[in-house]
Amino acid sequence: MDNNYSDLELEPCSSEQSFPTTVYEDYTTTHNYTLDTLDPQPPGMARLKKNRGRKSKNSQTEISILYSFFRGQKCPKKEYIRCKIIRGQKRAIRHALNGKIPTTTIHKVNKENEGELNYWNDFANHTIDNDEFFLEMSKTVNGPKTDGAARRKGEPVSPGIQKSFNDVFCAQYFNNDLVIENYKLYLDVIFSLMEPENLIKRFDFSCCKSEDRNHFPDCHRKWNDLKDYLKEGILKDLTENSTNDLETESIEIQDLDPLLLE
DNA sequence: GGCCGTTTCGCGGAACCTAA
DNA sequence: TTAGGTTCCGCGAAACGGCC
Numbered sequence: 619m620d621n622n623y624s625d626l627e628l629e630p631c632s633s634e635q636s637f638p639t640t641v642y643e644d645y646t647t648t649h650n651y652t653l654d655t656l657d658p659q660p661p662g663m664a665r666l667k668k669n670r671g672r673k674s675k676n677s678q679t680e681i682s683i684l685y686s687f688f689r690g691q692k693c694p695k696k697e698y699i700r701c702k703i704i705r706g707q708k709r710a711i712r713h714a715l716n717g718k719i720p721t722t723t724i725h726k727v728n729k730e731n732e733g734e735l736n737y738w739n740d741f742a743n744h745t746i747d748n749d750e751f752f753l754e755m756s757k758t759v760n761g762p763k764t765d766g767a768a769r770r771k772g773e774p775v776s777p778g779i780q781k782s783f784n785d786v787f788c789a790q791y792f793n794n795d796l797v798i799e800n801y802k803l804y805l806d807v808i809f810s811l812m813e814p815e816n817l818i819k820r821f822d823f824s825c826c827k828s829e830d831r832n833h834f835p836d837c838h839r840k841w842n843d844l845k846d847y848l849k850e851g852i853l854k855d856l857t858e859n860s861t862n863d864l865e866t867e868s869i870e871i872q873d874l875d876p877l878l879l880e
Numbered sequence: 881g882g883c884c885g886t887t888t889c890g891c892g893g894a895a896c897c898t899a900a
Numbered sequence: 901t902t903a904g905g906t907t908c909c910g911c912g913a914a915a916c917g918g919c920c
Binding site: 695 | 906907908909910915916
């Protein structure tokens with residue numbers, strides 16, 4: 619299950635840290651690809667041609683980024699990304715607080731990789747420095763009703779609890795500077811090795827239909843765009859949407875988790 | 881290592897929205 | 901009104917992790 623990074627070569631990076639990189643063949647030729655693997659059409663692209671249908675609440679940035687990836691015959695769902703990232707961050711926090719280095723899931727850390735380890739240490743230190751706060755916020759009862767202890771029947775849950783990873787839940791979740799700071803450090807862990815094959819295994823969706831380890835030059839751009847969007851764009855979108863959502867859903871502020879409103 | 885409770889994954893479809 | 905598309909939600913299954 620673990621990625622084996624041992625076959626990756628270490629080479630100096632422009633920053634202080636060193637990261638292993640995979641040596642790829644010349645991207646300027648396409649002789650390794652079949653017609654099928656060259657299909658540049660993202661799964662949802664056909665639908666983009668029409669303007670009919672419900673107006674998307676997503677930003678155009680979010681739409682174009684998600685639509686450029688492949689998950690089976692479709693593109694990854696917005697909620698899939700949200701679930702994975704938020705669940706992952708909370709889980710990573712619990713790992714950090716327990717002094718463990720994760721070896722599985724989206725934020726797995728290869729102890730042999732100094733770069734990944736450094737990013738993990740930054741994340742873990744930030745978490746431990748604010749341990750009381752993160753101990754509370756990482757509890758699964760503070761997730762939406764679909765998850766963890768909050769999902770169990772018959773147990774009391776927070777009155778303002780959301781039923782899914784919807785805009786309101788996400789806006790509440792990120793309504794705290796500490797959480798955002800920690801989230802960005804968490805993304806650094808995930809994206810510490812900016813190689814498509816590594817990220818495909820982490821996210822469980824792909825940037826192209828290439829069946830071997832070669833990728834298109836565009837693949838690196840896609841992953842960079844996703845990283846940038848997750849770091850900045852998603853927070854901006856949530857901030858812009860949260861006001862309207864909170865109003866339309868008549869959420870009473872006093873019902874929300876006080877920890878998330880600080 | 882096996883068991884078992886907890887947590888996470890992610891599918892499928894209902895509900896909703898809006899252009900035609 | 902219909903059809904096409906998005907978002908929300910519930911829940912079964914799989915994975916994880918603690919305990920013995």
